[in-house]
Amino acid sequence: MSTSQASNLSPQSTPGRSITLRVNGESRSVECHDRQLLVEVVRDQLALKGTHVGCMNGDCGACTLELDGQIVKSCLMLAASADGGEVNTVESLGSPDELAPVQEAFWNNDGFQCGFCLPGHLFAARNLIESNDAPSDDEIREAIAGNLCRCTGYQSIVCSIRDAAASARAESPRASV
Amino acid sequence: MTETITPRFVATDDPRPESVRPELEQIRRKDGDLMLTGRGGYLDDTVLPGMLHAAILRSPYAHARIRGIDTSAAEAASGVRFVLTGAQAKDQTSPIPHYFDPALVGGRTADFRPLAVDEVIYAGEPVAAVVGVTLNDAEAAVALIEVDWEPLPFVIDAEKALEQGAPKVFDTWEDNAMIRLPFVEGNAGPIIDSAKHTLEGELRIQRYQTAPLETRGYIASWGTDGRLTLHASAQNPHPLRSHLSKTLGMPENQIRVIAPRVGGGFGHKFHGYPEEPLVALLSRAVGAPVKWLETRAECMLVGAREFIHRFKVAYDEDGKILALRDRIIADIGALGASGGWGMAFIAGMALPGPYRVKHYDVESTAVVTHKAPWNGARSYGKESAALAYERIMDLVAAELSLDPAEIRRRNFIPPEEFPYWTSMKHLDSGEYAAALDHVLKLGGYDQLREEQAQARSQNRLVGVGVGFELTPEGGDFSGTLLRGFDTSTVRMDPTGTVTVLTGVTSPGTGNETGIAQVVAAELGVSPHDVTVVQGDTDRCPYGYGNFSSRSMTVGGAAALLAARDVRATLVTAAGVLLETTPEQVRLAHGRASVVYEPDRNLSIEELTRAVFVRTLAVHGLDQAQLESTRTYAPSNVHNVPDELGRSSPYPSFPYSAHVSTVEVDRETGLVKLQNYAGVHDCGTIINPKMVEGQFLGAITMGIGGALWEELKYAPDGRLATKSFKHYLMPRANDLPWIKVGHEVTPSPFAMLGMKGVGESGVAGAIASLANAVNDALRPLGAVIDQMPLSAPNVLAAIRRAERS
Numbered sequence: 001m002s003t004s005q006a007s008n009l010s011p012q013s014t015p016g017r018s019i020t021l022r023v024n025g026e027s028r029s030v031e032c033h034d035r036q037l038l039v040e041v042v043r044d045q046l047a048l049k050g051t052h053v054g055c056m057n058g059d060c061g062a063c064t065l066e067l068d069g070q071i072v073k074s075c076l077m078l079a080a081s082a083d084g085g086e087v088n089t090v091e092s093l094g095s096p097d098e099l100a101p102v103q104e105a106f107w108n109n110d111g112f113q114c115g116f117c118l119p120g121h122l123f124a125a126r127n128l129i130e131s132n133d134a135p136s137d138d139e140i141r142e143a144i145a146g147n148l149c150r151c152t153g154y155q156s157i158v159c160s161i162r163d164a165a166a167s168a169r170a171e172s173p174r175a176s177v
Numbered sequence: 178m179t180e181t182i183t184p185r186f187v188a189t190d191d192p193r194p195e196s197v198r199p200e201l202e203q204i205r206r207k208d209g210d211l212m213l214t215g216r217g218g219y220l221d222d223t224v225l226p227g228m229l230h231a232a233i234l235r236s237p238y239a240h241a242r243i244r245g246i247d248t249s250a251a252e253a254a255s256g257v258r259f260v261l262t263g264a265q266a267k268d269q270t271s272p273i274p275h276y277f278d279p280a281l282v283g284g285r286t287a288d289f290r291p292l293a294v295d296e297v298i299y300a301g302e303p304v305a306a307v308v309g310v311t312l313n314d315a316e317a318a319v320a321l322i323e324v325d326w327e328p329l330p331f332v333i334d335a336e337k338a339l340e341q342g343a344p345k346v347f348d349t350w351e352d353n354a355m356i357r358l359p360f361v362e363g364n365a366g367p368i369i370d371s372a373k374h375t376l377e378g379e380l381r382i383q384r385y386q387t388a389p390l391e392t393r394g395y396i397a398s399w400g401t402d403g404r405l406t407l408h409a410s411a412q413n414p415h416p417l418r419s420h421l422s423k424t425l426g427m428p429e430n431q432i433r434v435i436a437p438r439v440g441g442g443f444g445h446k447f448h449g450y451p452e453e454p455l456v457a458l459l460s461r462a463v464g465a466p467v468k469w470l471e472t473r474a475e476c477m478l479v480g481a482r483e484f485i486h487r488f489k490v491a492y493d494e495d496g497k498i499l500a501l502r503d504r505i506i507a508d509i510g511a512l513g514a515s516g517g518w519g520m521a522f523i524a525g526m527a528l529p530g531p532y533r534v535k536h537y538d539v540e541s542t543a544v545v546t547h548k549a550p551w552n553g554a555r556s557y558g559k560e561s562a563a564l565a566y567e568r569i570m571d572l573v574a575a576e577l578s579l580d581p582a583e584i585r586r587r588n589f590i591p592p593e594e595f596p597y598w599t600s601m602k603h604l605d606s607g608e609y610a611a612a613l614d615h616v617l618k619l620g621g622y623d624q625l626r627e628e629q630a631q632a633r634s635q636n637r638l639v640g641v642g643v644g645f646e647l648t649p650e651g652g653d654f655s656g657t658l659l660r661g662f663d664t665s666t667v668r669m670d671p672t673g674t675v676t677v678l679t680g681v682t683s684p685g686t687g688n689e690t691g692i693a694q695v696v697a698a699e700l701g702v703s704p705h706d707v708t709v710v711q712g713d714t715d716r717c718p719y720g721y722g723n724f725s726s727r728s729m730t731v732g733g734a735a736a737l738l739a740a741r742d743v744r745a746t747l748v749t750a751a752g753v754l755l756e757t758t759p760e761q762v763r764l765a766h767g768r769a770s771v772v773y774e775p776d777r778n779l780s781i782e783e784l785t786r787a788v789f790v791r792t793l794a795v796h797g798l799d800q801a802q803l804e805s806t807r808t809y810a811p812s813n814v815h816n817v818p819d820e821l822g823r824s825s826p827y828p829s830f831p832y833s834a835h836v837s838t839v840e841v842d843r844e845t846g847l848v849k850l851q852n853y854a855g856v857h858d859c860g861t862i863i864n865p866k867m868v869e870g871q872f873l874g875a876i877t878m879g880i881g882g883a884l885w886e887e888l889k890y891a892p893d894g895r896l897a898t899k900s901f902k903h904y905l906m907p908r909a910n911d912l913p914w915i916k917v918g919h920e921v922t923p924s925p926f927a928m929l930g931m932k933g934v935g936e937s938g939v940a941g942a943i944a945s946l947a948n949a950v951n952d953a954l955r956p957l958g959a960v961i962d963q964m965p966l967s968a969p970n971v972l973a974a975i976r977r978a979e980r981s
């Protein structure tokens with residue numbers, strides 16, 4: 001099985017360009033078409049399959065990644081517009097041997113079933129906790145409202161994020177105000 | 178060997194092996210670390226060398242003749258490798274076998290091919306396919322195919338489709354009724370005609386689907402040996418292979434189907450779709466792997482669950498239902514070979530649910546229309562039946578000013594009457610009133626009623642809804658490749674690790690974790706040392722995959738039987754090595770030890786190694802096989818009618834009880850879900866966290882279907898709902914905290930007493946919400962019988978009441 005193939009790259013059809021991205025900490029140059037979406041380049045040219053496609057329409061959040069510190073739905077962005085940017089995909093959050101606390105929390109709380117929606121929920125969780133390490137359930141639900149999950153009914157995701165926030169608090173307790 | 182297990186446990190004992198009890202071991206989902214780090218390996222992640230991409234031209238018309246088709250511009254386009262039309266595809270195939278052939282139950286049937294030939298019968302039907310170097314190339318070329326269409330009259334409404342002179346979907350049929358299915362017991366007609374109290378009503382249920390987050394896809398590749406491999410996001414890889422072999426006219430053992438990790442199934446990934454053989458034909462033609470992935474808009478073509486019920490019931494002063502009549506119309510679209518239409522069968526069969534109604538006369542009519550075919554949808558028609566019987570309960574309760582909970586108690590089949598025969602169902606066991614009482618307590622029913630009274634005094638429209646569902650599971654349909662039994666292999670290797678190969682599959686629910694747990698418990702190892710292989714027809718025993726919440730109850734049970742065989746060899750060998758009898762050997766925590774003398778022990782690894790390297794070299798060590806394959810068949814299936822003509826294709830009957838509160842905005846019709854509680858009884862529970870996850874997911878799917886989700890057709894016969902912007906699924910901030918409770922009433926017929934989990938919850942949620950919204954509208958005298966309970970539909974009901 002080869003992963004290097006650029007399946008959506010067809011030199012004849014549309015104008016292309018070379019872009020440079022810092023991807024999960026590594027500098028990568030890729031050829032892409034002007035009309036290619038960031039999610040396509042990440043999945044096809046960069047062979048990072050953890051970023052999923054559920055709708056190609058900005059509705060589901062399965063394609064979420066981090067671009068220049070902001071979480072974005074990568075199906076709504078042209079790859080060319082990310083040129084020079086810093087991309088972190090779900091693969092950057094942790095590895096099977098060394099899961100990030102938020103990943104541990106999702107695993108402990110059964111915060112997923114099929115796992116297809118995970119990129120959106122993991123990034124939204126991390127984002128929320130960075131700015132608010134004691135979120136209410138309502139705040140958690142608002143934070144993940146841009147993502148769809150068809151399997152869990154979200155409740156175990158809410159529990160996962162509660163837990164992840166608790167471990168973040170334990171890690172670095174804030175000075176009480 | 179097929180084996181029927183008689184119950185080994187009495188209901189009062191905890192039947193689970195010690196180490197699968199949750200208080201003793203909390204186990205996390207298998208492969209969680211991979212899924213959490215983007216290493217899930219779904220269909221779309223599979224890349225084969227030289228892989229090309231397919232796109233499909235679909236009919237823009239609901240009904241039209243294809244007078245001609247010109248593919249020359251498409252063929253000449255850049256990056257295009259091949260274009261296939263319906264006539265060419267037909268020459269290379271036999272009709273696609275039905276997932277569930279209507280002819281088996283006396284229905285009309287039709288032939289389906291990968292691409293339409295002379296005529297299309299629904300908008301979205303595949304007409305031609307293009308293979309391109311990239312998907313963009315293929316899609317661009319699809320737009321260049323010219324078809325000379327002759328639009329024909331069409332019908333997209335089931336009742337109109339039944340009228341005299343309606344446009345026909347299939348020319349060779351007399352009319353559009355595919356089948357009328359009766360489910361009858363007693364003398365409902367005369368009782369209803371002469372009863373003092375009767376009540377009638379209607380329910381209209383929208384077309385909606387399950388919309389898994391991962392859409393369908395297939396990758397076909399042909400080896401130089403002529404062997405076909407199909408990677409498919411499919412729930413039933415073996416039956417898919419059997420059907421492909423028929424369609425393509427090639428030996429089944431020359432086909433390998435691999436179902437990688439599936440991103441949600443819910444019935445959407447049952448097989449019978451035209452794209453399955455289509456991708457194989459395309460790949461053969463171009464001599465390279467070809468991939469086709471369903472777009473979200475294509476996914477939304479697949480229909481389900483669109484029903485009309487017209488019912489009439491007779492009841493007495495106490496609220497007992499004396500007789501029930503229901504005429505059901507199912508709008509199944511243009512039939513197709515996929516597994517959807519059977520929901521029309523189950524919708525009739527599932528009545529009268531958990532209630533002791535001795536006289537009923539149910540007829541379910543499956544009607545074809547010029548809409549895209551159905552496929553299975555979690556709950557599979559049971560949600561339709563439940564909505565009917567649960568609305569009936571509330572309507573009768575309202576007539577008699579009885580509490581909705583009370584009328585259910587009066588009508589439930591009492592525990593002592595099990596097993597209980599009713600409409601093609603032999604109900605295994607149930608404590609229905611206990612589940613209802615549990616949920617009322619959990620949801621704080623009395624307080625909800627008090628709060629409702631207060632809200633009403635302030636003119637607010639608050640409603641409380643009770644819902645109960647009975648969920649026939651584990652279906653066994655003889656004559657089809659949807660069987661109730663399944664097969665698993667358990668294999669240990671010299672280093673003591675365990676591999677389970679099983680015919681059941683996981684659509685993303687995680688049954689592999691439960692299977693690993695029961696096997697590990699039997700062999701005394703950790704579930705982490707058990708690898709479960711599913712979905713590969715070259716590796717796994719022939720099995721029926723995932724449907725009807727059966728994976729643990731049959732795949733898990735078969736694995737447990739096989740593990741017991743392996744265990745027998747292990748304890749015999751351990752007895753020899755530890756100089757004791759096999760009965761004195763305990764396997765636990767990775768060691769074999771002598772009971773009461775735990776210091777005499779050896780590790781499982783030493784033990785399995787000894788079996789491999791020392792058998793026949795040590796006196797008494799003479800069994801070398803640490804592998805067994807077993808088939809488990811549930812024992813409560815009655816395919817052969819008894820002397821009274823009764824049969825039952827489902828062996829187990831989990832159920833659930835629900836209570837919800839809503840507030841309706843009188844001005845906008847918007848429904849706000851405020852409280853929700855559900856109690857579930859699926860018999861024995863192996864992994865409580867996962868059971869709870871299934872139940873919560875099912876409830877949420879039911880909430881979405883009750884309140885928002887709808888696939889709407891425009892008057893031109895085309896589907897208007899194409900994205901999640903129009904197909905509104907629940908999001909986290911739409912939902913309240915859902916309280917969940919469990920009751921455990923083991924099945925006396927099933928191994929370990931399991932009844933199955935997965936589907937149960939959808940139907941009860943829908944019923945509970947329909948009752949809650951109607952309860953909210955009562956002060957206005959408004960009734961809503963059109964689903965979903967969306968703002969426009971609720972507002973229309975309010976306006977209707979205001980006018981009258």
Ligand code: FES
Pocket residue numbers: 052053054055056057058059060061062063064073074075076
């Ligand atoms: S694929 Fe990008 S939001 Fe759904």
Ligand code: FES
Pocket residue numbers: 111112113114115116117118148149150151152390440441685
């Ligand atoms: S776990 Fe399947 S979509 Fe969220």
